[in-house]
Every structure is written in structure tokens, then in C-alpha cells.
Amino acid sequence: MAETGAASAAALRNVVVRYPGRSPLGPLNLSVAPGEILAVVGASGAGKSTILRLLAGLERPSEGEAVRGPGHDRTGFVFQNPTLMPWADVQANVALPLELAGAPRDIARRKAAEALEAVGLGDRLSARPRQLSGGMAMRASLARALVTEPDLLLLDEPFAALDSITRRRLIEDLHRLWAGRSPRPAMVFVTHDVEEAVYLAGRAVVLDAATGRIAAELPSPGAFRRPEGWRADAGFRAAVERLAAALEHSMAPIPHEAIT
Numbered sequence: 001m002a003e004t005g006a007a008s009a010a011a012l013r014n015v016v017v018r019y020p021g022r023s024p025l026g027p028l029n030l031s032v033a034p035g036e037i038l039a040v041v042g043a044s045g046a047g048k049s050t051i052l053r054l055l056a057g058l059e060r061p062s063e064g065e066a067v068r069g070p071g072h073d074r075t076g077f078v079f080q081n082p083t084l085m086p087w088a089d090v091q092a093n094v095a096l097p098l099e100l101a102g103a104p105r106d107i108a109r110r111k112a113a114e115a116l117e118a119v120g121l122g123d124r125l126s127a128r129p130r131q132l133s134g135g136m137a138m139r140a141s142l143a144r145a146l147v148t149e150p151d152l153l154l155l156d157e158p159f160a161a162l163d164s165i166t167r168r169r170l171i172e173d174l175h176r177l178w179a180g181r182s183p184r185p186a187m188v189f190v191t192h193d194v195e196e197a198v199y200l201a202g203r204a205v206v207l208d209a210a211t212g213r214i215a216a217e218l219p220s221p222g223a224f225r226r227p228e229g230w231r232a233d234a235g236f237r238a239a240v241e242r243l244a245a246a247l248e249h250s251m252a253p254i255p256h257e258a259i260t
């Protein structure tokens with residue numbers, strides 16, 4: 001990935017993605033500031049996950065470029081499913097990125113234990129993934145993404161399969177972990193849930209269902225961390241309604257070959 005200016009942690013510049021037999025995504029311009037939490041919302045097939053893959057360098061654009069700011073070269077990725085190795089214990093799963101990067105095993109295991117403690121799994125180091133609840137498995141996946149101390153954290157609907165109470169707890173924990181880092185990582189969070197987007201992020205972009213272009217950009221009110229009961233606040237409710245209206249407006253009929 002090329003480098004961009006210091007004002008951005010990562011950016012997409014005039015990006016177009018083409019797949020054989022499918023409608024193209026873009027052109028797309030998107031910039032993520034250092035320490036920012038950005039939500040990406042849109043209909044199924046609008047290209048939300050594609051944006052994360054482009055930012056992570058897992059996919060190359062057909063046109064344009066995906067760029068990273070100086071000093072923002074470490075990326076953490078939390079997928080929709082925890083994708084933990086079933087034969088390894090939780091500590092080994094979290095230590096894996098460090099060991100693959102060449103860290104000595106004892107150091108990698110120690111840092112993994114610290115990351116698991118931070119997400120509330122300090123007593124589950126020797127557990128196998130099958131012994132974890134869905135929320136615990138996602139916490140382990142989050143610890144694995146954070147253990148490398150990323151400058152950019154990408155999250156692809158990681159809480160979609162969880163019940164509402166577990167989702168709320170994990171979102172609160174994510175805010176806490178983000179706020180506790182210095183410097184704070186930039187985060188890009190894909191979701192279908194407009195309440196989740198407003199609560200978690202400082203800004204949300206809405207993708208047009210037909211083209212994958214940015215159809216709207218809306219700020220979230222208030223400061224981090226969110227105060228107790230903020231979901232019932234009039235400012236929060238108004239922001240949710242604005243984002244929901246923008247999402248509805250973006251949802252034109254989607255061609256059957258649309259990008260996922």
C-alpha cells in the first residue's frame with residue numbers, strides 16, 4: 001500500500017473495483033483520520049466488506065489506490081465469525097499473529113494473556129474454542145486483533161450473530177479498549193445496525209446500494225465514552241433516525257450480480 005498524508009490513517013482514492021460479470025463498485029473516496037471510529041452502513045451487496053478488504057490490503061482496486069498514513073502500517077481485522085483454531089487453546093490462538101511475525105513464543109504467550117485479560121478472558125487461557133460462548137469467542141477474536149497493537153482496526157459485523165445484551169457489552173468494551181490506547185487506533189466498523197453505528201462511531205458513511213458509492217455522511221452527537229442511558233437521549237434517537245432515513249434512501253433495487 002502507498003502512503004498518504006499525515007492527516008489520514010488510511011484512505012481510498014478514486015477507487016473502482018470490478019469483478020467479472022458484476023456491477024463495479026465506486027468510484028469511491030474515503031478517508032479515515034488517526035484515532036477515528038468510522039461506521040460503514042449499507043444494504044447487503046453494497047460493498048461494505050470490500051471496503052475493509054481494500055483498507056487491509058487483502059484486495060487490490062481495479063482503479064485508484066488504497067493508501068496508509070505514515071506510521072499506520074499495523075492492521076487488526078475482526079471478521080464476522082471468530083475463526084479460531086479449534087485444536088489450540090485460547091491463549092495460543094491469540095498469540096498466533098505475534099508468533100507468525102517472529103516473536104519468541106514466551107513473549108507472544110505473555111502478550112496474549114495480557115490481551116485476553118483486557119477483554120475479560122483472563123481466566124480462560126487454556127480453554128478450547130468449543131468451550132466458549134459466542135460472546136466469549138468474539139472477545140477472543142478481538143484480543144487476537146488487538147495483540148499486535150494495530151494502528152488500524154477493521155471490524156466486519158463482528159457482533160451480528162450475538163444477542164442484544166452481549167452486543168451492548170462488547171461495544172462498551174470496545175470503546176473502553178480504544179480509549180485506553182495511546183495513541184488510539186483508527187477503527188472502521190461495518191454494520192447493518194444504525195443504532196450500533198451511531199453509538200459506536202463518531203461518523204457514519206452510507207453506501208449506495210446500486211453503485212457502492214458514498215451516498216451520505218453523518219456525524220454522531222456527543223463525546224466518548226457514552227454516558228449511562230445515552231441510548232434514550234433525544235440527540236441519540238434523532239441521529240439514529242437521520243441515519244436510518246439515509247440508509248433507506250440509499251436502498252434502490254440492487255442488481256442480482258451486486259458486490260457483497
